[in-house]
Amino acid sequence: xxxxxxxxxxxxxxxxGAEVEFxxxxxxxxxxxxxxxxxxxxxxxxxxxxxPARSTELQVRLATHEAGHAIVxxxxxxxxxxxxxxxxxxxxxxxxxxxxxxxxxxxxxxTDLLIVTLVGRAAEQEFxxxxxxxxxxxxxxxxxxxxxxxxxxxxxxxxxSDQPLLFRNVDDPFSLIALNPKVADRVHGRLETAxxxxxxxxxxxxxxxxxxxxxxxxxxTLEGPSLQSVVDKVRxxxxxxx
Numbered sequence: 001x002x003x004x005x006x007x008x009x010x011x012x013x014x015x016x017g018a019e020v021e022f023x024x025x026x027x028x029x030x031x032x033x034x035x036x037x038x039x040x041x042x043x044x045x046x047x048x049x050x051x052p053a054r055s056t057e058l059q060v061r062l063a064t065h066e067a068g069h070a071i072v073x074x075x076x077x078x079x080x081x082x083x084x085x086x087x088x089x090x091x092x093x094x095x096x097x098x099x100x101x102x103x104x105x106x107x108x109x110x111t112d113l114l115i116v117t118l119v120g121r122a123a124e125q126e127f128x129x130x131x132x133x134x135x136x137x138x139x140x141x142x143x144x145x146x147x148x149x150x151x152x153x154x155x156x157x158x159x160x161s162d163q164p165l166l167f168r169n170v171d172d173p174f175s176l177i178a179l180n181p182k183v184a185d186r187v188h189g190r191l192e193t194a195x196x197x198x199x200x201x202x203x204x205x206x207x208x209x210x211x212x213x214x215x216x217x218x219x220x221t222l223e224g225p226s227l228q229s230v231v232d233k234v235r236x237x238x239x240x241x242x
Contacts, residue, residue, distance in 0.1 A: 062086040062093045067212035068123025069095045083223040107159045114194035117146040122198040150190040208237035
């Protein structure tokens with residue numbers, strides 16, 4: 001698929017076929033009224049109008065946040081990255097890829113996964129001066145994901161500091177954490193350690209993060225050859241320390 005069409009397809013992610021057809025029909029009718037043919041820019045503009053308006057500050061935060069995730073995943077050698085996007089459906093942002101679960105079995109590797117999950121927040125803290133609430137707020141958020149993983153390390157995977165041989169089958173770990181201060185302390189201790197490591201890695205790779213964030217602000221979506229080109233440059237920044 002040509003790059004321009006791929007870009008449009010990404011911006012339309014989450015729309016049904018009927019919604020896409022309706023949008024294109026409206027754009028075509030508008031172009032006809034203006035006595036011209038429909039263009040790529042017409043469709044891109046219509047898709048952009050669907051999303052929420054975002055300030056420059058928010059765009060920078062999103063780019064910095066996702067750059068942090070990607071850089072530390074590369075730094076720690078955790079799987080592969082297939083796409084980084086900061087302007088997805090309804091303004092969503094994410095790093096897409098694959099982390100081989102067979103490689104994430106030891107306490108050390110699970111801690112690396114905690115670091116990757118929390119590093120978006122750490123990158124915001126270092127480069128934007130504060131962390132926003134975007135890392136939390138839902139059970140699919142970074143903080144929720146990291147908390148659930150840290151809880152499992154303590155309670156179900158045999159890495160806990162208290163009675164590690166016990167397996168506790170808990171349907172709602174968040175409620176147990178809220179009601180049990182001792183469990184909360186142990187889980188939060190893991191999160192604090194991982195977050196501290198995330199901030200150190202961010203500082204060590206700050207030029208790589210700045211470079212990737214700048215690319216995201218321009219491109220909004222990185223994948224395929226363009227992503228590979230940027231990742232190659234990121235690796236150069238890491239190896240040279242510049």
